[in-house]
Amino acid sequence: MDTDRERHRARETAFYLFTQQSLPACKPVLTPGWVIAIFLFMGVIFIPVGLVTLRASHCVVEIVDRYDIDCVPEPSRMDKVSYIQDDSIPKNCSRFMKVHKYMKAPIYIYYQLDNYYQNHRRYVKSRSDKQLLDGQKYHDTSSCQPVESNNNRPIVPCGLIAWSLFNDTFEFIREGAELKVNRKNIAWKSDRSHKFGKNVYPFNFQNGTLIGGGKLNPEIPLSDQEDLIVWMRTSALPSFRKLYGRIEEDLDVDDVVVVNLMNNYNTYSFGGKKKLALSTSSWLGGKNDFLGHACVFAGCSSLTLAIIFMLLHVKYRR
């Protein structure tokens, strides 16, 4: 009983204090001491973090090779677009990549496109998530404009994104032996299991008059078409890398990797570059010096401010 009443009274006083705007409050004041301490603290935090980040970034080994021009035969370089659009010309090409530093497996293989607006509003919208999950059972593909149907039959997967699927392929050979490339598990697990249907097979895909990018094997369900899944994760910026696969063997210094690639994808119309990148990763991800530099810079600024305030405070003591 008593505790009940007490609790009631406590609640009442709390409400009273609330209405009188006199609730207990902490009123931090930025006194010079606090200011200096805060800036010092930030400096002390950021500089080590930045250094650690930089170190992680330096551990990452990365080889990048731009191949879009070199893989066009000399005579066709004047008109690369007709070269790439001409199906009769073989598109295979070989590149050599020299390992300048020991690379520990897994080594990630990326293809990188430039000046490619995967983030264009028309492009981003042109897909149907429901269809990807449910296949032809889902009929409303109006969001897939302009690639929704062909010959009055729906296209699976519909939309511009799927239609423009990247279709260069890469093979890696080291010292004559083919390097095994793992192309499984390159897409997010959640995408594979929840967004792309296990029983949805490509249908009526790239059958129209306009052929965009790669074709899909109609025998394989969408959930296993990891290239498509990766591609359909549109990138934020017009220059982007996408994961192609993993080399699960270490590469030694001075190893030369021969890349046999099929240069199918048209970036020549809009002058986009194509690159191939091999990279190891650290806890931070790929090579990312900027983050470390930025942290160190922020830390140094804080320290400088702390020192300036200290000096000012000493000089103009109140």
Place this chain on the structure above:
Amino acid sequence: MTRGRIRARLRLSHLYTFACTRPEATEEGPHSIEGPGYSRIVHCNQPLMHKKKPFKYRSNYISTTKYNLFTFLPKALYEQFHRVANLYFLSAAIVSVTPLSPFSAVSMIAPLVFVVGLSMAKEALEDWRRFMQDIKVNSRKVKFHKEEGVFDYKSWKKLQVGDVVKVEKDQFFPADLLLLSSSYEDGICYVETMNLDGETNLKVKRALEVTLPLDEDASFKNFTGKIKCEDPNPSLYTFIGNFEYDHEIYALDPSQILLRDSKLRNTAFVYGVVIFTGHDSKVMQNATKSPSKRSRIERKMDYIIYVLFSLLLVISLVSSIGFAVKTKFDMPDWWYLQPQNTDDYYDPRKPVLSGVTHLITALMLYGYLIPISLYVSIEVVKVLQATFINQDIQMYDEETGNPAQARTSNLNEELGQVDTILSDKTGTLTCNQMDFLKCSIAGTAYGMSSSEVELAAAQQMASDLEDQDVERSTDFRQKGKQQEIELETVVISEDEMVHKSPIKGFSFEDSRVMEGNWLNEPNADVIMLFFRILAICHTAVPELNEETGSYTYESESPDEAAFLVAAREFGFEFCKRTQSSVFVRERYSASGQTIEREFKLLNMLEFTSKRKRMTVIVRDEDGQILVLCKGADSIIFDRLSKNGRLYEEDTTRHLNEYGEAGLRTLALAYKRLGESEYSAWNNEFQEAKTTIGPDRDLMLENIAEMMERDLILVGATAVEDKLQKGVPQCIDKLAQAGLKIWVLTGDKVETAINIGYACSLLRQGMKQICITEISSDAKEVVKENILLQMTNASQMIKLERDPHAAFALIIDGKTLAYALEDDVKQQFLVLAVQCASVICCRVSPKQKALVTRLVKEGTGKTTLAIGDGANDVGMIKEADIGVGISGVEGMQAVMASDFSIAQFRFLERLLVVHGHWCYKRIAQMVCYFFYKNIAFGLTLFYFEAFAGFSGQSIYDDWYMLLFNVLLTSLPVISLGVFEQDVSSEVCLQFPAVYQQGPKNLFFDWYKILGWMGNGLYSSLIIFFLNIIIFYDQAFREEGQTASMPALGTTMFTCIIWALNCQIAFTMSHFTWIQHLFIWGSIATWYLFLFVYGRLSPSISGNAYQILVEALAPAPIYWLATLLVTIACNLPYLAHISYQRCFHPLDHHIIQEIKYYKKDVEDQRMWTRERSRARERTMIGFSARVDAKIRQLKGKLQRKQPSSEIHSPARSS
């Protein structure tokens, strides 16, 4: 009823000499009233005549509401879409149904409906309250003549022109009436016009002679008459009309007109005919339309919105031009978009069209720059602030049970920016109750009690001298001690007084004259004479209180009542008045028994504001004829005989003291008259009284003048016009806060000046500039003269060298009428602004409003008008903020006001605490709002540059929707509702902190642009740091690169963190609520992300599992958040740290002192800071005390120039 009958025997008109002796015959003849403006015809007692056209007038129903059922929707919607931002959102909502919209339609329409709906609901509620008040007034009951001499009740609204009504004592008149007769035989009645002009002394109205027989219900059976008069107009003091009765025509003038909303007093009943009803009545004609008020900040906010609109337009144009260019030149190459296969929107062949359509998309996309939730958040915040004002226990008046009330919540922050207060006097500053406090009889001062002014001065000096003790030499200290002791006695005597049961109107305290002890005083006979003058020389009527057996007095002015109460307490009880005699019970006569003495009243020359004196000629029981006179000291002193000046010097000194103490003074004098001398004079007087003609008044005055001559001074009285509780202190604090206070009153000049003294608005040594009109017929001459006076006064102020000199401007209503004319008013304003205090007397309600408008528009500063009566409604509506005093009878002022408080003293807390808080809260909140929306909105724009200006947003639609609604709204609301830079006690201790509002330190363009710049900086940091960090590299150990949802979500996380940390740095007061809202918002974001990611991918789309699977396991996500958050806030933090340390504002210093608990440890420093923080004031207690101290110091230095040891200069 018996009371009425007793009084009915009195024919007061025979007593009075000046006030109600209108010539009785119609010698002037009826007014010739033809032509436009005089078309009204009223058929008395024939209301049915007014049902048909030419005589059909407006009903007596009044309505003060803004809307009615049909106009509400269009009018309120118009009000809402008056706001630019709302209009923009309306168009956005309309466009959002088309495919041009980058977002879904619901996300555009829902917030708009919510915002507009909420605001309109508020409007409706407020109007509903007004409506209820109208209903209350309209359904008041009044007795009217039904038929055949029978009277019945009917509600006010049903009253018609021509109705005969009977109004009883203490009732309000339901419409403008023509007085026909009253309970007094001679048709006189008393009217209190408090609601019209604020005056509390009763006014006498007098019926026409011909209608006097109509003094019974039955006599109206066959009564008919016709009134021809002027059309409805707002002039309260004029009326022109003719009354046709019994085939004769009589002229009517204002003294027969009873105005709606005035009240019948001291008269049992009156009969009257309704002339003007409802909105035709003079008081309603005086009503100005209530404008919808908006605060300064809100008005400025519109400009900021314009700026943001321009920004929005610019970036939209940039984007759409960019889009058009990209579409024309680049898009044909982007085969992956199938450019050959598009609709118009993306058609490279029609770049202009696609550019134009894109402009609309862009305008909507960047709409986040315009904070839609700003308005709704401000509404919410203001309602909560208003609740706090309503709930404040320290503004709750226990006597009346009235809390403070914010009646509109639009103006909370305006309270913090007030520059000039225009105050009514009666009922606002004073309680309208007089207290007899002191007197000076035969050159001896009696009365120990102190006035409020003296008390405060004594306390201040005591503490000041104590302070000086520490530093001054020892012998000097003794001197100080002595004074301290003297002062203490004053204080103690006050304490004793509190224990005595107070008698209303009597606070006198002096054993020398109380309880009959005056008999032992040396001048006992003079003292007796003094008391007799008090008891006899007046126009009051006694009324026996049957419960207590003592008499109470009903008088025209509260002063007289105080005198009579004083006389009663001294043993001279005025107990009866007959037509020709005044009876006084004298308790302490020589015989020691109570004797009832009769004084035959021979003549009475009553008080008028022009004469400023009152005289009665009586014959006492011994047959001795006495002339007893009381009046303003200057008037009386001019009329003393040579041998009557015995006490003049002492009395003058006392009068000065009383004046300085803020008391109202009157001098009393008498003379004895020989029988023959009297009869000679009386013959002349009677002759003059019966003269007919225009110079009758002048003659009467001259003859009266002859009698009031060669008087003998007896003494002087000092009455305290009881100020409302805490008024002087409140005025002092407000003055310290740098506010200017003007008093606008309907009262007489002298009364107003006295109150000025009592409130410390005036003090001795202040130079008073009185602007008066000269009596001249030519308007031009009068105006010329007034201009000259003002020019001279301005010159005088300019030439003044003394830095402590203060000026007071006093002007009366008639002069003001000239001063407010268009060509003069600027000069008047300039003069008035230079004066420390301004007092306008005898001003009409309309003039009050005009003065308010002049100050408001002329100075461009915020004005606050405070008043309690219907006469203040005009200025309350006109001022930027109107404050009504609640708890008095008429509710008109409160109904028209924006805030109502029960007592004037609460104004201090309302302004200095709530106003200051609300101003800073709203200012900071609005600034922060712009900051946050710029910081967020611009990132959308930057992204466009990377997405071909296609109108794609990097964030999920849901993030955008929740951004304003959930994720950033609560912290900013908590800033707007709970922020306190300093606590309320400190606000009150340092009134100068208030000046931050009027100086607008927190919402000037510097501040606003600073915040916008901060927003720009934050947006750049958030966007570009993230872009570079997540550029093309894998962001996880597993090698995945960041897709658009991942980058968008990270960026959004950074925004949430940066904005919430920013608001945390902005705040200086954290209760658990702020903590909950700020950190809760951040937590909510993660929670939302988690839950949203958990939903089926058909809902969450690309954000499916984004936190759990993609971002949370990546250290770079957390690291980027940390880095960006700190980087965003670093410059702000450095800026405020620098400002605090090296250019601190007032509240910074106080916060720091409080933080170090210096106020507890070092009391002296605290008080020093307090006195330093005072604004240099010219008015108020402190100024007065300062002046007194300066004076005292000067004296002391002169007295002991040698012993003074110079103390070291005080360290500051």
